[in-house]
Amino acid sequence: MSVTAAKGFTAAGIAAGIKESGNPDLALVVNNGPRRAAAGVFTSNRVKAAPVLWSEQVLKGGDVTAVVLNSGGANACTGPQGFQDTHATAEKVADVLGHSAGEVAVASTGLIGLLLPMDKLLPGIEKAAAQLGEHGGEKAAIAIKTTDTVHKTAVYEGEGWSVGGMAKGAGMLAPGLATMLVVLTTNADLDSSTLDKALREATRLTFDRIDSDGCMSTNDTVLLLASGASGTAPEYDAFAEGVRTVCGDLARQLIGDAEGASKDIRIEVTGAATEDDAVEVGRSIARNNLLKCAIHGEDPNWGRVLSAIGTTRAAFEPDRLNVAINGVWVCKNGGVGEDRDLVDMRYREVRITADLSAGSESAVIWANDLTADYVHENSAYSS
Amino acid sequence: MSVTAAKGFTAAGIAAGIKESGNPDLALVVNNGPRRAAAGVFTSNRVKAAPVLWSEQVLKGGDVTAVVLNSGGANACTGPQGFQDTHATAEKVADVLGHSAGEVAVASTGLIGLLLPMDKLLPGIEKAAAQLGEHGGEKAAIAIKTTDTVHKTAVYEGEGWSVGGMAKGAGMLAPGLATMLVVLTTNADLDSSTLDKALREATRLTFDRIDSDGCMSTNDTVLLLASGASGTAPEYDAFAEGVRTVCGDLARQLIGDAEGASKDIRIEVTGAATEDDAVEVGRSIARNNLLKCAIHGEDPNWGRVLSAIGTTRAAFEPDRLNVAINGVWVCKNGGVGEDRDLVDMRYREVRITADLSAGSESAVIWANDLTADYVHENSAYSS
Structure with missing residues (x-):
């Protein structure tokens, strides 16, 4: 499964x-x-990070033969030496596989500001190459974990083709372009520009709409590789749906394993004038520490939702805002709505709906609560 | 002291x-x-909040005879009834004092989304009016506390005039225009437009540059009242400095009493191309939950400072960024600098300097760490 679900990998x-x-x-x-x-x-x-700078250049060529990923160090803020280390990593993979380093993408994750132990990493590449196999996807997914408690994989089966993927990420999850490390593979017979279009559309609606803690990583990388081994070239829409499904599945798993989290919060903004407005409001709600604490305490504190909406530039009138928590409209027309005691918040998933009453656009952002465990985990991470 | 330090109040x-x-x-x-x-x-x-909407109108007249402030309820998101309650509160003060309600400012603080108990508030106004005195400043400062552990007052003595003030605020502190409830008084003989100019300049550099948790309140209010009782009209610059000093003093006290905080973090951004850049970078650092956790854990995690800077639009080159924590330049030219073990973080105040190497502008933002106590306090606040 994972990145070896699709033939050719x-x-x-x-x-x-x-x-x-x-x-x-x-x-x-x-x-x-x-x-x-x-x-x-x-x-x-x-x-x-150095591997991001390197891989951006590799991807411009449109072809990738191999991806090497390490946990245990982000190789970010490591200066010229860090970039040389990434280059040496790609060269080593190229040597071992008999390919060009210009087609080897590199991804790293872990603590920022430390050089990687190249004396261990380079021999590790030889060891990994010796173990390459058609069932190695699970082990690859496990090897990229940092504070993740579980490894994350997903597969979508199309007609005669498939998309598989793996992801890591448990903190510093906030949308930039992409978040965390993700490798997707497909046996579909498609060119890189088609892959690029499908991948950008998918990440915009999935990884870009999760926000565990508002903190954007220096290392986020999402790669999609196509082997063409199925001999099938699916219709674009069907393929794009497959990529989006796998990305959505992995994004949901990332939120479900966020550092210290006890709740997964699905924030749906409706009635927005534009999709951008809906996303801006959703993110503002997702990043409100006071609300995140309230959700942790199973407190349907809708006032904190309104105060977060009020900091945005989105089109709305304060006295037309409606907010539901787990289906109960606790705020109507900007004021008190249904009885807050009706809200049942015992389960891990919490659903917040914010209706702006300003149009017909909408967006969903996924977030987590803020917990003492998050504080503990992140106050001791590097020490 | 407090708001009764200046004669006329x-x-x-x-x-x-x-x-x-x-x-x-x-x-x-x-x-x-x-x-x-x-x-x-x-x-x-x-x-x-309703009292903000009311007081904004009152201030347009330029004259304020009285300010009534309540804790125990924010009267925010309370609809038309909430606004009527604020109006009735001002009318009651006007009746008792024999003035016009149009010169009575109202401020409220507490939980959002609950109507105030007017059957208690209105008789309370009569009781308070009966106790008005020239030494009532301390008691007034105590009465506006919510989760504050101490009341906050400050005084500045000019030549023949003075400025005194009180403030409340311990959470939801993030700069909008002003943050929290603050009342400043002066016996200087100045008109409202001069007061307005001095107050806006002062808040821009003080209250607007503290950020305990990135959360902006619905009720923030800062008022400056002048009695003219000194008979002295100070030079503008001297007066503005007095107002700025009192505001800075109170802002520092607010950060020092922020909910659950164990560290006060002074973030100085230097080498910025513009002051706006410096403020944007300072706020981004101030709001980074991962960094706030690291500071709590006394971990000089400069990588999190760089990842926060990287999310801004400020002018800088990543390989020219320098970061000092408590005087130790742990990051130089975007990479590893001095030994992080040299950083002593035992004390409550932590100083972060971020040098953008892009100009000569600078700004200081004050923030707090993120702690399990903050989570506990804010997950149980309304339940």
Whole structure:
């Protein structure tokens, strides 16, 4: 399953010793063709990690033969040495596989500001290459975990073709262009520009609409590789739906495993004048720490929803705002609505609907609550 | 002291029974003249509480005779009834004092979305009026507390004139125009347009540059009242400095008492191309939950500073960014700098300097860390 669900791909996941814990920390995904088309989207953070800078250049060529991913270090804010290390990593993969380094994408995740232990990483690539296999997808997904408690994979079956993927990410999840590390593979016989279009459409509606903690990573990378091994070239719409389905599935898994979270919050903004308005309002609600605490306390505190909406530039009139929490319209026309005691918040998923009464556009943003566990996990991460 | 430090003012603070705890919850500040000039700045949240909507209109007249403030309920998102209640509150003060309701400002703080208990508030106004005195400033400051652990007052002595003030606020502190409830008084003999100019300049550099949790209130109000009782009309620059000093003092006290905080974080952005850039970068750093957790854990995690800077539109090159924490330049030229183990973070105040190397402008933003206590306090506030 995972990135080896689609024919034409092999993968491996091993422990190279990058992590002091000895846990798996290096993954290799190889496209065995016949086609090697690829597309990628990357963080919009202006402080970009070395592997992001490298892979952006690789993707401009449109072909990717292999992706090497490591956890245990982000290789971000590491200066010229960090970039040389990424380059050396790609060269090593190219050597081992007998391909060009210009077709090797690199992705890293972990602590910012530390150089990678290349004396462990480079031998790890040889070890991973020796273990490449058609069933290596699960191990690859496991090797890219950092604070993730579970590994994340998804598969979509089309007619004669399929899309599979893996993702990691549990914190610093906030939409830029893409969030976290994701590798998707397909055996569909499509060119890189078609892949690019489908991938951008999918990420805009999935990874770009999750927000665990408002913090945008320096390393976000989403790659889509096509082997063409099915010999099938699906219709664009069907393929795009497949990519979107896998991205949506993985995005939902990321929110479900966010650091310290006890609630997954589905924020639907309706009645917006434009989709941009709906997204801006959704994100403002998603990032309101006071509301995130209230949801953690199972408190349907709709006043905090309104105060978050009020900070946006979206079109609305305060006295026409309506808010429902888990189906109960606790705020009507900007004031008190149905009895807040009717709201049942015992379950992990909490649904907030914010109706702006200003149009017919809508958007869904997924977020998490803010918990003491999040604070504990992130006050001790690097120490 | 407090709002009665300047001659011409009387004040009172009493328990009207608005709070179920029986703690003081109603304050009255009266300007006995001879002048009754005033200026005010209010939240830029588009969802504004009824007392904000009322007081904005009152301030347009330029004269304020009295300010009535209650804790125990924000009277926000309370619809037409909430506005009628604010109006009735001002009318009651006017009746008791023998003035016009059009010169009575109203401010409320507490939970959003609940109507105020007018059967307790209106008799409370009579009780407060009976206790008005030239030493009532402290009691008034105490009566406006919500989750504040201490009351906040400040005084500045000019030559022949003075400025005094009180403030409340411990959460939902993020700059809009003004943040929290603040009443400043002066015996200087100045007109309302001069007061307005001095107040806007002061709030822009003080209250607008604190950010405890990124959450903007619906009720933020800062008022400056002048009695002219000193008979002195100070030079504008001297007066503006006095107002700025009192505002800065109160703003610092608000950060020092922020909900659940264990650290006060002074973020200075230097080397910016424009002051706006410096403020944008400072706020982005101030609102980064991951960094706020790291500071709580006494972890000089400069990578999180860089990832926050990278989300802004400010002018900078990633490889020219420098970051110091408590004087140690842990990040130089976008990469690893001095040894992070040199950073001593035992004390409550933490100083972060972010040098953008893009110009000569700078700004200081004050923030707090993110703690489990903040989560606990805000997940149980309304339940």
